[in-house]
Amino acid sequence: MSDIHAKLSTSIHDAVRVRLAKVDQRYTTRRRLLVETLAAAARPLTIPEIVATTPRLPQSTIYRNLTILAEVGVACRIPGTDDYGRYELAEELSGHHHHLVCTRCGRVDDVPATATLERALDDAASAVTDRQGYRVTEHRFDQLGLCRDCCDS
Numbered sequence: 751m752s753d754i755h756a757k758l759s760t761s762i763h764d765a766v767r768v769r770l771a772k773v774d775q776r777y778t779t780r781r782r783l784l785v786e787t788l789a790a791a792a793r794p795l796t797i798p799e800i801v802a803t804t805p806r807l808p809q810s811t812i813y814r815n816l817t818i819l820a821e822v823g824v825a826c827r828i829p830g831t832d833d834y835g836r837y838e839l840a841e842e843l844s845g846h847h848h849h850l851v852c853t854r855c856g857r858v859d860d861v862p863a864t865a866t867l868e869r870a871l872d873d874a875a876s877a878v879t880d881r882q883g884y885r886v887t888e889h890r891f892d893q894l895g896l897c898r899d900c901c902d903s
Contacts, residue, residue: 769822794828794836832856852897
């Protein structure tokens, strides 16, 4: 087991186990490896990236288990601007963050939700939602542009 996998919080594994048990599913070794792979990634991963990272897991197993993990709120699919969906742990497990999305290659990178950024987003959202009579319960903030690799090419 790698250092990053050893450091993964047991509370995350406990939360995953509980969510799966609620729908009569087990937290198998393969599901645990998939959760650890998503937790170790610095950004949402495509299926091919997950396959490359965890060659012990067949692609069909990854698809099947990601579907179940998404259904119970452990993983979520992040759409890019290309044909690939990307997967990451749900925010309840990984922490609140935002995304940078490359409009050329589809890469999606995580952006930490700093206090300064969250205050600015809350202020901007309040200006709109108050006027419209909405009560915001959560938000997502994705910025679209070109990643470093696409800027250089």
